[in-house]
Amino acid sequence: MTERPFSEHRLAALALLNGEYRLTRKAGQFLGQIAVDPSPMSEAQADWLSKLLEKHELPPLAEGGAK
Incomplete structure (x- = not known):
């Protein structure tokens, strides 16, 4: 994988939402929430985003991109 890491969680969430990816309703709701909420993610949210x-x-x- 040669692409650069996402600099912030909002960009990562938008990439998943705008891509041609099969997402569950729950994952879509989660990504929509973190795309518009500027507050830092919890450890559990950061872990779920990383897994997606x-x-x-x-x-x-990127290091520090979860804030």
Whole structure:
């Protein structure tokens, strides 16, 4: 994977929402929430986002991108 990591969680969420990825309703709601909410993610949210990015072969979040 040669793509650069996402600099912030909002960009990662938008990439997943705008892509041609099969997402559950729950995952879509989660991604929509973190795309519009500027507050930092919890550890559990950051873990879930990381798993979704990995599952769909997208770059990870950059160090500090979860804020």
